[in-house]
């Protein structure tokens with residue numbers, strides 16, 4: 537044992553007591569552990585949870601002796617508790633309480649594949665600093681939470697955080713046993729950093745709860761606060777949503793993806809903090825907002841929130857002090873691209889509608905009309921080929937009543953390489969299926 541460079545080493549005290557949590561059982565038996573019952577009750581009382589948790593699902597990650605699991609159950613919740621090791625104390629209390637808590641031995645990182653379902657409330661208490669990948673862990677928590685997660689962690693500035701909360705957040709990294717002489721203590725965030733990481737993980741808003749001793753607690757909400765009863769400003773008009781990288785409508789939850797939204801408003805300025813985007817059931821904080829002068833609108837970027845179900849998700853936007861606008865757009869999440877048969881009904885020079893010749897020119901483009909494209913076709917998964925050359929798709933239109941979509945693809949400014957003057961075959965590809973060729977004379 538040596539003097540820890542950071543935090544308190546309480547391992548000997550804990551070993552002597554044999555219990556981390558304290559308990560008071562219905563038969564009057566008391567177990568005095570390292571955490572006094574009074575502290576535990578005070579901690580729980582700070583969580584912004586309904587007193588009656590009947591019908592709610594709670595996940596307690598890193599439950600240890602299980603006080604928080606059994607307390608949530610006492611409030612009526614259906615509880616799943618996980619820990620990376622089987623804790624005999626947990627099993628002993630569970631037996632004494634005849635508790636139906638579902639107890640699973642799982643590592644944090646095994647949670648996404650554990651098929652536990654989603655939870656109204658998730659407890660991530662005293663575990664974040666034990667993890668080498670804290671942001672990944674918070675994303676896992678976010679994906680499992682439908683309402684609120686309570687995150688409590690060791691922090692490096694519990695007494696002073698308010699003095700520097702406007703500075704860039706910081707986090708210490710402990711390679712070995714610097715924090716409390718423990719080999720699995722990896723990080724120490726500042727309070728601001730803890731809150732920023734929770735937002736970056738995908739929560740709509742993060743509420744500071746407390747600092748106590750060396751720890752801080754925050755409540756991470758997946759939903760925005762309710763719409764104010766008297767909406768002060770007119771809602772923004774949502775014009776378009778797209779994948780920031782592909783400009784398409786498809787998103788993958790396995791990738792780091794961002795949503796761009798264009799909207800119009802009568803307000804002279806817009807800040808990030810005013811925007812309340814909702815994707816599916818989840819609120820999403822804005823990362824960036826700027827005027828888009830070309831479109832006479834505003835553009836804002838958001839993270840794809842974790843935990844979206846596969847399929848189409850509605851997207852709508854409001855301001856903090858407005859209701860939602862009338863427009864709801866949608867994005868396709870983890871939706872496979874299913875194409876059976878594509879028919880190219882026509883192709884022409886998009887600048888002059890000449891169906892026989894296409895001109896290479898700056899701003900020139902080919903327009904094609906295709907049937908059979910899947911609902912989630914977009915600029916990044918539809919290919920337009922002229923001869924062997926793949927052209928850059930600029931636009932994929934909505935299908936008309938006959939299911940025909942217009943696709944525009946840019947012509948090169950000058951004819952080089954594969955695209956030479958003369959007759960060329962034009963075709964459209966999507967989801968591994970190609971149309972027949974359409975003859976076009978390149979001039």
Ligand SMILES: C[S@@+](CC[C@H](N)C(=O)[O-])C[C@H]1O[C@@H](n2cnc3c(N)ncnc32)[C@H](O)[C@@H]1O
Pocket residue numbers: 597598599600601618619620621642643644645660661662663666667720
């Ligand atoms: C400091 S205790 C916190 C106990 C309780 N949640 C509380 O706040 O009072 C940390 C708990 O996290 C568990 N733990 C540590 N690393 C873990 C991991 N990678 N996956 C799951 N549980 C882990 C430990 O076994 C221990 O039960």
